Amino acid sequence: MAIAEKKDLYTFPGPPDAVSPEWPGTPIGAKNTVTRTKGRTLVHDKTVDAKPGLFKRLLASAFEHIATAKETTYSHDVVIHGLRVRAITNSEHLIGYWKDNWYGVEEWQRITGKKPAETPDVLVVALGRVPTEAEAAYYSRQNDTVIFFNTSYYGQLKSWVLGAVGRKLAVEYGIHSIHGAVVTKGGKGILYIAPTGTGKSTSTYGVMEFPDTRFHSDDWVYVRYAYRTKDGKIFSPARILEGGEEVARGYQTYRWLEDHRSSDATVIGRGLDDREVTASARDLDVDHPEAYAYTSEKVFYLRSNLVENFPQAAFDMIRSRLENAPDVTPEFxxxxxxxxxxxxxxxxxxxxxxxxxxxxxxxxxxxxxxFDNTRAMLDITTVFPKERVYTNPMEPARIHAVFLIKRNFDEDVVVDRLSIDEFMARLLVGLTPAGTKEIVYNSYRAVDDKSERAWIDTIEAKGVDRMWGEYQKAKDKPETLNEEMEMFRMLFKSAAAYDLNTVLQKDKAIGSKMEAVQKTMKLIVAALDNTREDFRYTITDYRKLVE
Known part of the structure; x- marks a missing residue:
């Protein structure tokens, strides 16, 4: 029996039984898998470490199922921004997407010349048909482990793994994990940060219509903040030693360096070629940091509705494994x-x-x-020539402009240069088109975001325009939030920040959605070349920039 969705505009084939987390959908592409869960699991617990005994119980449950269930279990290691990550799963769908999505160990070493660790830095266990467990997702920071039960939806697994990798990179190396997309034009990087459904992917692919552009990433990037030394080298700090003792590590290094400009402390970090280098703190130009983005995925896991605005993507998607491609009705x-x-x-x-x-x-x-969450794997080099794509995951793209994208038809401002107070408040509130709130537009951070949100609500109550000031004065902010916002502070110092409101369809002179997209892309390119602080245009005067 088919499962009807959205007033019968589309349907999915029903499950074979009451417990299967995945089953075949109506054929399309290389394969079409329907997952019982098509979004975040009902149980999603990132506070495992605060609950004594829970992690051991979860692991024991997973081991028992692997040992007693008569089914195939897969294991495969990949490398995500230098960290080795092992997936163990009994899902054919998940292991297939996992292998497609990331660089394998040998592949990573061949492309980057870097050898990853011999043992996993992060572990993910994803098992279906476990009768003793609910449909759930768990994360333990102390053990760098993600555990999923009874869900085969790849989107949540991918995002939680990226979050787990991101926490480790931030704390140990000061590398920022951002739910965003990057494209470069003329060597200048554009970073989009946005909630789902506001045009992040559309904006990335749209700018590629311009000459001298390169595609970098579609959904997730790792950003390293770097300083120039007096002799011109570019240096990303990871640890600071003073008198032989470590005084700062990871994301803590940036503020420490600003507070100790004349120190002769030894800073240990990495150059853009990822080689370890050292420098004296006093030799770093801490007033002018730079941001460099690195891609995370080999093949992009993205929404197949991209074909609405970029039909050429269909040529690769039709050869891809698809996730949750529905059947459509005559009404649709x-x-x-x-x-x-x-x-x-x-x-x-x-x-x-x-x-x-x-x-x-x-x-x-x-x-x-x-269905707006149908997914496919897209090899971007089948859409654009290889020379227009970042294919080496350790090739950096310097970020010159960051756009916080929204879609608010009640506002007439379409593009606006942001102050740090506006930029940080937008990220702290994280308002989505659905009216929900996602801190830094990333609901998959590997943190206790409920506690963070409760704390943010206390400063938001004093007024959005005062949030950043109140945040800085507060002594009781959650450390995980401090980690995140400290790195976004560095992003603001490194690149021009803009508010982009994708509502040009309000303009009665716009004839189609495609025309609105094209003109929005021109706004983005104009902002990239802008040097003014008072760069602000509305629905009534934006044409000055695009015509």
């Missing part, structure tokens, strides 16, 4: 005829779509975007 086809028509024009008579009859082609197109 009718309601979305214009979009389907536009995409069909770009795909018709081109392989492999040339082998489909008209109805099959149109239904295939519709299935890519009917």
């Amino acid at each position: 086809m009718l309601q979305n005829k214009a979009t389907i028509d536009a995409v069909e024009l770009q795909l018709r008579r081109k392989a492999p779509f040339d082998k489909m009859d008209n109805q099959e082609l149109r239904e295939t197109i519709a299935r890519f975007f009917a």
Whole structure:
């Protein structure tokens, strides 16, 4: 029996039984898997370390299932920004996506020339059909371990693993894990940070329509903050030693260096080539930090509705494994005829779509975007030439501008240069189009975000315009929040920050969604080249920038 969704506009084939976390969907692409959970699990606990005995119980439950269940269990190591991460799972879907998504150990070493650790830095265990456990996700920072039960949705697993890797990188190396996307133009990096559904991926692919651009990342980046030395070297600090004693590590190094400018302490860090280097604290230009982004994924896990605005992505997606591609109803086809028509024009008579009859082609197109969380794996080098893509995960892209994207039709301002108070308040509040709040627009951080949110609410109550000032004065801020915001403070010091409101469809002169996207891209490029602090345009005067 099919499961109806959204007033019967699309459906999914029903499960074979009451416990299967995944099952085959109607064929499309290389494979289509339907997952019982299509978002975050009902139980999602990042406070395992605060509950004595819980981690051992979870691990024992996982081991017992592996030992007693008569099913295949897979294990595969990958490397994510230098850290070795092992996945152990009984899900064919998860292990397939895991291998597609990341660089394997030998692959990483061949591409980067860097040898990862012999043993895992982070462990993820994801098991389905475990009768003693609820559908749940758990994280232990003390053990650098993520444990999932009875869910095969790759999106949450991927994000929690990235969060776990990010915590380790931040604390030990001062490397910032950001839920964002990067593209470069003329060698200048553009970083987008945004809640889901506001145009992050659209903006990334859209700027690629301009000349002299390179695609960097679609969903998650690692940012290293660096200083120049007096002799011109670029240096990213990780540890500071004074008198042989460690006085700062990871994200703590930035503030320490600002407070001890004339110190002769030894700073241990890495150059852009990732080689370890040392310098004296007094030799670093701490007033002018620079931000360098590194990609995390080999093949991008993204929403297949990208084809609405960029039909060329369909050529690779149709060869990809898909996750939760639904069946569509005649009502959906009718309601979305214009979009389907536009995409069909770009795909018709081109392989492999040339082998489909008209109805099959149109239904295939519709299935890519009917459900807003249908996912695919996209090898970006099939969309853009390799020379226009960052294919080495250790090749840095310097960030010159960061855009906090939103979609608020009640506001007329479409682009605005932000002060640090505005920038940090936006990130602390993290308001989404749905009215929910995600700290720094990242709901998958490996922290106790409920406690953080409760604390943020106390300073937000004093007024959004006062939040950053109140935050800095507070002595009781959660350390995990301090870690995050300290690195965002460094991002603001390193790049120009903008508010981008993707609402150009409000302009009555705009004829289509595609035209609105194209003009938004011109706004972004204009902001990238801007040097003014008073850069602010509304729906009534933005055309000065784009025409």
